[in-house]
Amino acid sequence: NAGVTQTPKFQVLKTGQSMTLQCAQDMNHEYMSWYRQDPGMGLRLIHYSVGAGITDQGEVPNGYNVSRSTTEDFPLRLLSAAPSQTSVYFCASSSLGRVGTGELFFGEGSRLTVL
Amino acid sequence: DAKTTQPTSMDCAEGRAANLPCNHSTISGNEYVYWYRQIHSQGPQYIIHGLKNNETNEMASLIITEDRKSSTLILPHATLRDTAVYYCIGRAWGQGAQKLVFGQGTRLTINP
Numbered sequence: 001n002a003g004v005t006q007t008p009k010f011q012v013l014k015t016g017q018s019m020t021l022q023c024a025q026d027m028n029h030e031y032m033s034w035y036r037q038d039p040g041m042g043l044r045l046i047h048y049s050v051g052a053g054i055t056d057q058g059e060v061p062n063g064y065n066v067s068r069s070t071t072e073d074f075p076l077r078l079l080s081a082a083p084s085q086t087s088v089y090f091c092a093s094s095s096l097g098r099v100g101t102g103e104l105f106f107g108e109g110s111r112l113t114v115l
Numbered sequence: 116d117a118k119t120t121q122p123t124s125m126d127c128a129e130g131r132a133a134n135l136p137c138n139h140s141t142i143s144g145n146e147y148v149y150w151y152r153q154i155h156s157q158g159p160q161y162i163i164h165g166l167k168n169n170e171t172n173e174m175a176s177l178i179i180t181e182d183r184k185s186s187t188l189i190l191p192h193a194t195l196r197d198t199a200v201y202y203c204i205g206r207a208w209g210q211g212a213q214k215l216v217f218g219q220g221t222r223l224t225i226n227p
Contacts, residue, residue: 004158031213042202043159043217050213058214090158096213102206104151104215106158 002026006091006107013081013114021076021110023091029105030096032074036060036087037109043090049074050096081114088112119203124222133190135221137203140184146205148179150188153220154199162188162201193225 007022023032033048035058045058049068063085065077074093078085091107120138127133139148147166151159163170163177165186170177176189190197202220206213 033213033215035217042200042219045214045216048213048215056214059216088156092158102147102149103161103164104149104159106160108158109156 004091004093004105004107006089006110008110009108010111011113013078013112015082015114017081018077018079019081019112020078021089021091021112023074023076023093023107024072025074025091025093025105026072027093027095027105028071029093030071031102032068032091032093033058033104034064034066034074034076035090035092036085037090038087046076046089078112081112083114086112086114118216119205119218121201121203121218121221123219124224126224126226127190127193129195129225129227130192133193133197133223133225135188135190135201135203135223136185137188138185139203139205142183142205143207144183146207148177148183148186149204149206150175150177151202151204151217152197152199153202154196159202159217164206193223195225195227197223198225199223 004025034046035043047066049055089110092104094102094104149164150162153159165177179186200220
C-alpha cells in the first residue's frame, strides 16, 4: 500500500493563479481531510470529508474548495491564490468503521509558495 | 471535539523519561485521546490513543486520569530522535464528529 499520496510536493504560484493539490489514499478510508501548517505553528483544519459526496468546513476554509467524488481522492482547490496561502499542506485519512482505532495517516506534505 | 491544552515547550535529557501533559477538561464520554508527533517538517505520526484505561505500545505509554480531564504521554527512555512537536487531540466517533482540530502542541527537545 502506498498510504496517503500528495502531489505536487512543491509548487510556486503567482497571485491570482489557480491550482489543485491532489490527495489520494489506497486504504479505503472514509475520512479524509486537509490541513495547513504555517512556520512555527500547529496544523489548522481546512476542509474534511466523511465519505464520497460529503464535505464540511474546518477552521480555515476561506479561499479553498474541495470535493469528494470517490473514496480514494480528495483534491484541494485554490481558485485565486494569495500570498497568505503560502504554507505546507497536509492531507490525512482514516477509517471510521472501527471504533477505537481511527489512526490518522498523513501524507508527506505539499509546500506551496504564492508570490 | 474536546479542546486540549498543552505546554508550549519542554526539555528532557537523553535517556530519561519524557512526560508530556495534556489537559482536556471538556472531553466527553465517547471521545478518545489521541497523541501524534511531528518531526521537523514531516507529516504527523500516530503514537498512541486511549479512552479510559492506561495504554502502552512500543513507542510510548498513555496515562489518563480517572476523571479523564487530563492525560500524560510518557516516552520511557527518550532519545535525540524523539525531538519533535507532540500533539494531543480528542476524537469522538460518528460521522458528525470528525472536525479534528490540532492545537499548538508541545515542542519537546531532547538534550544530549
